Amino acid sequence: MAAPDTLSRTAPPSxxxxxxxxxxxxxxxxxxxxxxxxxxxxxxxxxxxxLAPWLSLHDPxxxxxxxxxxxxxxxxxxxxxAVGRDLWSRTIHGGQVSLVIGIVVALLTTAVxxxxxxxxxxxxxxxxxxxxxxxxxxxxPAILLAIAxxxxxxxxxxxxxVAITIVELPRVVRLVRSVVLSIREQxxxxxxxxxxxxxxxxxxxHILPNTIAPLTVQATYICAAxxxxxxxLSFLGxxxxxxxxxxxxxxxxxxxxxxxxxxxILIPGVFLATTVLAINLVxxxxxxMLDPRFARRL
Numbered sequence: 001m002a003a004p005d006t007l008s009r010t011a012p013p014s015x016x017x018x019x020x021x022x023x024x025x026x027x028x029x030x031x032x033x034x035x036x037x038x039x040x041x042x043x044x045x046x047x048x049x050x051l052a053p054w055l056s057l058h059d060p061x062x063x064x065x066x067x068x069x070x071x072x073x074x075x076x077x078x079x080x081x082a083v084g085r086d087l088w089s090r091t092i093h094g095g096q097v098s099l100v101i102g103i104v105v106a107l108l109t110t111a112v113x114x115x116x117x118x119x120x121x122x123x124x125x126x127x128x129x130x131x132x133x134x135x136x137x138x139x140x141p142a143i144l145l146a147i148a149x150x151x152x153x154x155x156x157x158x159x160x161x162v163a164i165t166i167v168e169l170p171r172v173v174r175l176v177r178s179v180v181l182s183i184r185e186q187x188x189x190x191x192x193x194x195x196x197x198x199x200x201x202x203x204x205x206h207i208l209p210n211t212i213a214p215l216t217v218q219a220t221y222i223c224a225a226x227x228x229x230x231x232x233l234s235f236l237g238x239x240x241x242x243x244x245x246x247x248x249x250x251x252x253x254x255x256x257x258x259x260x261x262x263x264x265i266l267i268p269g270v271f272l273a274t275t276v277l278a279i280n281l282v283x284x285x286x287x288x289m290l291d292p293r294f295a296r297r298l
Contacts, residue, residue: 038281049095056089069261079263090245097246105226106219109168117176134170150238213290220283224276247272
């Protein structure tokens with residue numbers, strides 16, 4: 001009797017179930033086209049960067065003076081730079097650096113900002129201290145603060161991540177704090193206090209779940225901003241080391257050859273703009289998905 005049960009459990013899905021899955025996917029795509037479009041673009045770019053060792057035609061660090069400043073061709077799909085390095089290989093390898101920095105900054109900023117925002121919004125005496133510090137950080141233009149932080153440390157990917165995390169942190173802290181301030185006076189939170197619940201339990205059980213939706217949306221915007229800031233820092237010579245292929249470094253090294261070989265700047269610029277656009281589309285779609293008022297309108 002065991003064999004038929006096993007076969008029934010491993011049987012392929014019925015045509016009806018497959019049709020329902022297709023219809024559900026189609027309904028989701030119609031309701032949230034920005035998520036589908038942005039997610040599709042982001043998946044293509046992410047897949048290209050993950051498969052960079054297999055998709056690249058040449059070593060991204062290989063110098064070939066005989067092939068310098070060549071236009072796109074069969075041997076060099078996107079042309080070469082000023083020292084003969086293959087631009088296609090450098091661009092997809094540079095995407096690894098830019099995407100890793102954006103994702104890690106988004107995760108770190110969200111995690112640290114969540115803790116600080118919860119404490120600031122719930123512990124009244126700590127609120128004044130943390131908020132004055134965050135106001136001080138926000139009073140300095142983001143790119144100037146990032147350059148100043150990079151100037152006091154050795155250029156590396158880790159340093160860039162730390163600098164951008166500090167720059168973006170106040171936005172998350174203020175967002176979480178605003179959510180906590182609107183929730184801590186709710187009757188169910190006051191009831192938890194009356195029955196003797198400890199502060200950590202109240203924060204984790206009653207307040208933390210309400211911050212997940214806005215934090216998820218904010219994390220996508222921080223990821224896009226981090227990629228832009230890293231590219232700008234590298235373009236100005238204050239970001240990742242020059243030997244590390246990133247979109248900002250590639251554009252910085254090709255700016256003086258723009259009239260002779262515009263593809264050196266345009267190609268990584270298109271990848272950068274498309275990636276940021278895709279992340280922002282996903283963020284806008286998630287905001288609409290997680291907004292109950294929008295869901296009711298649909």
